[in-house]
Amino acid sequence: MKSFLSPGTSHKIMNSVLxxxxxxxxxxxxxxxxxxxxxxxxxIDLEFIFGGVKDQGRSGGIFPVIVSxxxxxxxxxxxxxPLGVGAAIYVVEYAENxxxxxxxxxxxxxxxxxxxxxxxxxxxxxFVMFLKMGWxxxxxxxxxxxxxxxxxxxxVEVSLRSVPSTYKEGSYGLGATKWQTICNxxxxxxxxxxxxxxxxxxxxxxxxxxxxxYTVGSSVSMPISMFDPGRPLPLHLYILATEGISxxxxxxxxxxLVIIVMVITFLTNYFTQxxxxxxxxxx
Amino acid sequence: xxxITAEHLNTYFGDAHILKDISLxxxxxxxxALIGPSGCGKSTFLRSINxxxxxxxxxxxxxxxxxxxxDIYSKNMDVVDLRRRVGMVFQKPNPFPKxxxxxxxxxxxxxxxxxxxxxxxxxxxxxxxxxxxxEVKDKLDQSALGLSGGQQQRLCIARTIANNPxxxxxxxxxxxxxxxxxxxxxxxxxxxxxDYTIVIxxxxxxxxxxxxxxxxxxxNGELIESEKTEKLFVSPKEKKTEEYITGRFG
Numbered sequence: 001m002k003s004f005l006s007p008g009t010s011h012k013i014m015n016s017v018l019x020x021x022x023x024x025x026x027x028x029x030x031x032x033x034x035x036x037x038x039x040x041x042x043x044i045d046l047e048f049i050f051g052g053v054k055d056q057g058r059s060g061g062i063f064p065v066i067v068s069x070x071x072x073x074x075x076x077x078x079x080x081x082p083l084g085v086g087a088a089i090y091v092v093e094y095a096e097n098x099x100x101x102x103x104x105x106x107x108x109x110x111x112x113x114x115x116x117x118x119x120x121x122x123x124x125x126x127f128v129m130f131l132k133m134g135w136x137x138x139x140x141x142x143x144x145x146x147x148x149x150x151x152x153x154x155x156v157e158v159s160l161r162s163v164p165s166t167y168k169e170g171s172y173g174l175g176a177t178k179w180q181t182i183c184n185x186x187x188x189x190x191x192x193x194x195x196x197x198x199x200x201x202x203x204x205x206x207x208x209x210x211x212x213x214y215t216v217g218s219s220v221s222m223p224i225s226m227f228d229p230g231r232p233l234p235l236h237l238y239i240l241a242t243e244g245i246s247x248x249x250x251x252x253x254x255x256x257l258v259i260i261v262m263v264i265t266f267l268t269n270y271f272t273q274x275x276x277x278x279x280x281x282x283x
Numbered sequence: 284x285x286x287i288t289a290e291h292l293n294t295y296f297g298d299a300h301i302l303k304d305i306s307l308x309x310x311x312x313x314x315x316a317l318i319g320p321s322g323c324g325k326s327t328f329l330r331s332i333n334x335x336x337x338x339x340x341x342x343x344x345x346x347x348x349x350x351x352x353x354d355i356y357s358k359n360m361d362v363v364d365l366r367r368r369v370g371m372v373f374q375k376p377n378p379f380p381k382x383x384x385x386x387x388x389x390x391x392x393x394x395x396x397x398x399x400x401x402x403x404x405x406x407x408x409x410x411x412x413x414x415x416x417x418e419v420k421d422k423l424d425q426s427a428l429g430l431s432g433g434q435q436q437r438l439c440i441a442r443t444i445a446n447n448p449x450x451x452x453x454x455x456x457x458x459x460x461x462x463x464x465x466x467x468x469x470x471x472x473x474x475x476x477x478d479y480t481i482v483i484x485x486x487x488x489x490x491x492x493x494x495x496x497x498x499x500x501x502x503n504g505e506l507i508e509s510e511k512t513e514k515l516f517v518s519p520k521e522k523k524t525e526e527y528i529t530g531r532f533g
Binding site: 096164166167169170171172173174175176177180184185188189278279280281282 | 333335338340362363364365366367370371373375377378379380381389390392393394425426427428429430439442443446
């Protein structure tokens with residue numbers, strides 16, 4: 001069949017289409033960021049960052065909210081990271097039963113695809129009510145941990161598999177045991193991927209509103225103990241916006257959240273890149 | 284005295300019969316070259332000596348394989364200790380993504396040494412024995428992956444030497460290297476045989492004749508001929524050996 005367009009023309013058309021897709025993707029990001037920052041930044045000052053919530057959030061600051069966010073995120077990562085990394089190590093290095101590996105993978109994929117509000121509901125029924133942990137940063141942290149495990153597992157599994165088998169051979173060849181090889185060769189080589197997985201899970205956890213809605217309460221006082229209720233940033237933002245309390249402060253809260261996520265992402269990228277360069281001898 | 288003795292050795296990967304009735308002896312402080320076309324079993328033989336084939340689940344071995352008279356495949360053999368005593372240098376240089384120093388210190392550390400002075404001393408000795416000390420002494424804390432391929436391979440040899448082995452296995456150690464780096468490794472092999480017994484797999488017959496005292500020719504999993512190197516290359520007993528070394532096949 002004779003082509004309808006000459007190769008040169010179709011090349012030009014496809015080129016434009018692809019450039020357009022690329023530019024559009026970046027534009028959406030820039031527009032969202034700019035919008036949030038332009039709307040939110042003017043309301044951010046030291047008092048907003050370090051002050052307590054006043055009048056439901058109409059005035060005052062969001063310090064307890066920031067602390068709640070960091071608190072639940074930290075709890076979730078501390079629980080999810082060892083489990084996710086451990087499961088990935090098991091699947092990549094130990095599991096000999098292919099069926100079991102496939103079941104674990106399928107489980108992780110399924111877990112990752114469950115809507116977060118369903119996790120929230122489960123957390124409410126199981127942790128808050130059944131285990132009587134009440135509305136607390138610990139209950140919310142547990143729910144976020146369950147959501148984070150599959151993300152960490154999947155990313156870490158890929159990065160462990162990408163460690164060259166020649167490293168492993170070298171280590172076994174020197175008389176290292178499996179565990180020594182994992183600790184001293186495989187994990188250090190996979191660190192950039194492991195960190196990426198944990199950070200990805202972390203930024204999702206810190207941005208999660210639906211899953212914490214039923215588990216953390218909505219207290220605006222400072223959470224001290226793990227069993228105190230709290231109100232993470234996304235939940236605060238949700239309440240401010242849906243209850244019409246203060247759109248201005250909702251944007252300011254959103255801006256703080258976005259900045260925290262960006263700072264975490266940039267810092268970890270910077271340090272993992274440095275680590276990688278040092279490890280690979282590019283420094 | 285023989286370091287390594289194989290008697291009626293048969294190996295299998297699943298149903299595939301790889302090595303067929305191999306009987307071979309390697310004397311102390313000599314270099315034994317294993318030659319033969321790809322897939323002839325020479326690497327499988329090499330990897331049987333330090334039980335690296337154990338990493339493959341379907342591997343099975345029958346017959347006897349002795350290191351200093353002790354059965355390598357006996358239940359009492361400690362594989363960790365075996366691999367310390369029988370070091371291995373691989374086809375592709377495979378330093379760890381660690382500093383040059385830590386690469387060499389690795390074997391010492393995993394075997395429980397924590398005396399930093401001793402480790403530093405062994406690292407220096409090993410790097411000197413592997414003829415790479417002068418090139419790396421000022422950058423021991425830099426990543427080993429920044430070295431050239433030839434340097435990486437000598438570093439891997441240093442890493443093996445640090446363990447104070449009795450035997451060093453080399454699996455085509457120069458096949459990924461340029462001619463000058465190859466020459467350096469071959470010179471090194473001459474030096475190393477004063478202290479170690481070396482078994483080297485090579486595709487390169489000139490290399491076999493340059494570095495080894497004895498040469499064994501493998502074909503389709505069988506040991507065709509094992510002789511003093513000059514004898515095997517000058518007046519082989521078997522017709523197949525002659526055909527192979529004169530380049531008629533393989």
